[in-house]
Amino acid sequence: MTEQPGRRERKKAATRQKIADTALRLFAEHGYDAVGIREVAAEADVAVTTLFSHFSSKEALVFEQDEDFEQRLVRAVTDRRPDEALIPALRREIHAMVRHCTADGAAPLWRMIEESPALRQYEEAMRQRHARSLATAIAADLGLPQITPTCGAVARFVVDAFSVARETDDPQAAVDEVFRMIEAAWAVAGATPPPRESVAV
Amino acid sequence: MTEQPGRRERKKAATRQKIADTALRLFAEHGYDAVGIREVAAEADVAVTTLFSHFSSKEALVFEQDEDFEQRLVRAVTDRRPDEALIPALRREIHAMVRHCTADGAAPLWRMIEESPALRQYEEAMRQRHARSLATAIAADLGLPQITPTCGAVARFVVDAFSVARETDDPQAAVDEVFRMIEAAWAVAGATPPPRESVAV
DNA sequence: TTTCAAAACACTAACCGTTAGTGCTATGGT
DNA sequence: ACCATAGCACTAACGGTTAGTGTTTTGAAA
Numbered sequence: 454m455t456e457q458p459g460r461r462e463r464k465k466a467a468t469r470q471k472i473a474d475t476a477l478r479l480f481a482e483h484g485y486d487a488v489g490i491r492e493v494a495a496e497a498d499v500a501v502t503t504l505f506s507h508f509s510s511k512e513a514l515v516f517e518q519d520e521d522f523e524q525r526l527v528r529a530v531t532d533r534r535p536d537e538a539l540i541p542a543l544r545r546e547i548h549a550m551v552r553h554c555t556a557d558g559a560a561p562l563w564r565m566i567e568e569s570p571a572l573r574q575y576e577e578a579m580r581q582r583h584a585r586s587l588a589t590a591i592a593a594d595l596g597l598p599q600i601t602p603t604c605g606a607v608a609r610f611v612v613d614a615f616s617v618a619r620e621t622d623d624p625q626a627a628v629d630e631v632f633r634m635i636e637a638a639w640a641v642a643g644a645t646p647p648p649r650e651s652v653a654v
Numbered sequence: 655m656t657e658q659p660g661r662r663e664r665k666k667a668a669t670r671q672k673i674a675d676t677a678l679r680l681f682a683e684h685g686y687d688a689v690g691i692r693e694v695a696a697e698a699d700v701a702v703t704t705l706f707s708h709f710s711s712k713e714a715l716v717f718e719q720d721e722d723f724e725q726r727l728v729r730a731v732t733d734r735r736p737d738e739a740l741i742p743a744l745r746r747e748i749h750a751m752v753r754h755c756t757a758d759g760a761a762p763l764w765r766m767i768e769e770s771p772a773l774r775q776y777e778e779a780m781r782q783r784h785a786r787s788l789a790t791a792i793a794a795d796l797g798l799p800q801i802t803p804t805c806g807a808v809a810r811f812v813v814d815a816f817s818v819a820r821e822t823d824d825p826q827a828a829v830d831e832v833f834r835m836i837e838a839a840w841a842v843a844g845a846t847p848p849p850r851e852s853v854a855v
Numbered sequence: 856t857t858t859c860a861a862a863a864c865a866c867t868a869a870c871c872g873t874t875a876g877t878g879c880t881a882t883g884g885t
Numbered sequence: 886a887c888c889a890t891a892g893c894a895c896t897a898a899c900g901g902t903t904a905g906t907g908t909t910t911t912g913a914a915a
Contacts, residue, residue: 464882465892490872500894502874511872574779581778602828605818606811606835613810617803627803634807634839641838642831665910666863691901701865703903712901 469507472497476514481561485515485569512575515566522550523583526611530590539594540639543611544632550615551624563619580616584608603642610635670708673698677715682762686716686770713776716767723751724784727812731791740795741840744812745833751816752825764820781817785809804843811836 475497479488490511494501508514529546530539554563566572588600588608597604614631618624676698680689691712695702709715730747731740755764767773789801789809798805815832819825 468892489870501872502895503893505873506892574775577778577782578775600821602818602822602831603835605821606814606832609814609818610807610811610835610839613807613814617806617810620801620806621803630803630843631807634804634811634843637842638811638835638839642835669863690899702901703866704864706902707863 468499468503472499472504472507473514473517477562480515480565485565485572510575512572515562515572516575516579519579522579523586525550526583526587527590530587530594539591540632540636544628544635547611547614547618547628547632548625551618551628554619555624577616580612581609584612587611607635607639607642610638669700669704673700673705673708674715674718678763681716681766686766686773711776713773716763716773717776717780720780723780724787726751727784727788728791731788731795740792741833741837745829745836748812748815748819748829748833749826752819752829755820756825778817781813782810785813788812808836808840808843811839 472493476488476493479493479496490501490504493514494504497504513519525546526543529542533539533542553559566576584605585608588604591608592598592600592604595604610631614628614635617631618627621627673694677689677694680694680697691702691705694715695705698705714720726747727744730743734740734743754760767777785806786809789805792809793799793801793805796805811832815829815836818832819828822828
């Protein structure tokens with residue numbers, strides 16, 4: 454019933470944070486590939502198994518904000534002002550996320566990600582999960598019983614906007630450019646009446 | 655100068671094929687996770703290192719048609735009839751690919767892929783590579799010196815169409831549905847004059 | 856044909872991420 | 886004060902992947 458985390462959970466969070474900090478520091482110092490899991494665990498003074506009880510993989514150490522991103526996308530749909538349309542709300546959120554990732558302190562981290570195939574692959578898979586969650590949220594927002602191709606597509610388009618923007622030298626402008634396309638795509642999809650039955654017999 | 659492959663390359667191709675066939679057979683019989691690389695190599699009567707000289711990873715054994723897919727997407731752009739527009743050409747190709755993957759014989763293979771997280775992740779990363787190649791081809795087709803956000807986005811949208819369609823029970827209809835959105839997105843993008851300068855100073 | 860360099864192939868042994876199994880210890884609630 | 890829970894630790898192993906090294910095959914030059 455305690456709304457605030459107890460001592461136990463605080464300790465757990467501290468351990469998690471210590472592991473993440475240690476890992477990012479070592480990765481920054483020697484490179485992602487050059488640092489082994491055993492080194493991270495030793496430096497953070499925890500057992501390897503403890504590390505894996507907090508993070509599901511080595512790559513997950515780098516994408517600590519995974520669930521954060523996911524929830525921000527979903528909340529951009531569910532928690533938006535009632536008078537705000539779907540796509541503009543998502544555009545604002547993607548803009549904020551891109552700004553967050555291109556901030557001064559975060560630059561080296563994202564450079565490291567770009568340089569590691571393993572991390573790039575993990576990131577893409579992560580975005581796909583996020584797109585799934587977003588698609589579910591969008592379907593719910595429209596009162597649909599389940600994800601339709603249109604929902605799935607627009608959710609993917611939105612996360613694509615992030616990925617495409619990250620590969621350009623003017624990310625904010627790229628987001629606007631891609632969202633102009635998404636807006637048009639969404640208008641066409643919305644024009645078609647709610648799909649009578651998306652599930653076959 | 656020999657246009658046709660010599661004995662050497664025929665043998666190499668044969669070895670590759672034998673490995674792939676053996677792997678797919680064992681995976682189908684016992685499941686992807688239950689079969690180890692060493693078993694595949696032993697059953698195909700090659701060394702483990704030989705296997706990895708033909709395939710870059712265990713997952714690559716399943717996606718043997720990787721480069722095939724990539725080339726089909728690119729050729730759909732470059733080799734289309736001069737009077738055919740870009741998006742319809744890509745729609746035809748995606749339709750064909752979906753048909754190919756939902757054909758009778760291929761069904762168990764794709765079910766196996768869906769059930770393995772590792773394979774799903776590999777597939778997503780693969781599609782991302784394909785989107786990159788497609789984006790380059792589209793940019794070239796438009797006479798652009800390099801990939802613009804619009805090119806990158808539309809390429810991703812197209813491969814998204816494939817992924818979204820595969821998750822529905824009427825893939826062909828889903829492809830049409832998503833491509834209606836892509837068509838609209840593309841029309842808006844095309845309306846904006848060729849970006850004056852996509853690269854910052 | 857003979858010869859030669861390249862490339863495919865093989866083998867061992869290891870590295871690294873990840874997990875099962877087991878048990879200890881601290882914590883929070885009763 | 887006590888107990889069930891869960892965080893944490895340790896060992897040992899599994900499975901994918903690669904480095905290092907040497908052998909055989911092959912295509913073509915001499």
